[in-house]
Amino acid sequence: MVKELGRRLRLARVRHGDGSALPEYRPWQLFSRSLFFLDLTGDAGDSHVYAVDVRHLAEAKSRSQHEKAAGKSPAALYRDGVQIHRSNLPAVFPVPGGVVEVATSAFGLKRMRFTADDGSERTLRPHPRSQEGLRARFGERFPRTSAVVGAVSLVVLLAALAVSLLHGAEALTRVPVVAGYVGTFTSPIHLPGWAKAAMVAAGVLAAVERALRLRYNRLIDTLSS
Structure with a gap:
């Protein structure tokens, strides 16, 4: 009950995105940015690629009005490369068939998962050049x-x-x-x-x-x- 209430409150904090394109992941962003992807099929049967972009150095309470207007939030959700939602952290983004939950700790990410309406969960896949992607590749090799x-x-x-x-x-x-x-x-x-x-x-x-x-x-x- 408490968990569901917290999820609803975080959903209410989500703002509309500014329609900007997903920036390319750069090597110098290795320690300041996390980027994850999720493939989902919509109600009409069409497939979309969702991306969650987390900027670890973004301060939710100290951003300027210009930055807020430009949609620069600590976390943003993209669909097929276009920003559709943004939020402070921790965040819960609505997606077809469920929600994407994002949370960080002092040492990095602690949650990046898709929670379906039926309660099942799965972790999003990291960008291959991100810290999380490099660690996952190391684990595979x-x-x-x-x-x-x-x-x-x-x-x-x-x-x-x-x-x-x-x-x-x-x-x-x-x-x-x-x-x-x-x-x-x-x-x-x-x-x-x-x-x-x-x-x-x-x-x-x-x-x-x-x-x-x-x-x-x-x-x-x-x-x-």
Whole structure:
């Protein structure tokens, strides 16, 4: 119920596009832009290619009036290369047979999927030259290595999460009121400064790697990083 209400609110925020053409993906946009595609058949049986263009550096609240008028939003939906909708993030775009849901985190995308009216879901396909496309191609060419990289990313984030929880529990029990009820707790893990910095850096890289594969878990990918 709550999920459906949130989806309706995001649909209500969608604005009409300006009819501009989909810009070509450029190499220097590798870290600032994500582009995904979806092939759908309309009610009349005609096929269309939909594209979702996400600009990670676009600020929803700080754009100038000129930029707003020009339709430069953090996310835009194109049909056959023509902009038809735009929205701030997270976004839900209406398409034939369902909606396209888009959401980002501090490390990249966390959701880029088509949700059909019957509840089925599928991930859109990334542009081959985008970060997500390059990561997907790597997974196709080297599936075993890709699986190992994914497993290492998960282990790194779980380790960072465990350390964070232990330190958080120690800090909490240092509060006199809390200590009076549950006693004090000392974390068994205390890392030197260089190790903390290395763990933070590894956690960020692991979170980015998971974002490239659109793997997101609210607990693991947020708290551990």
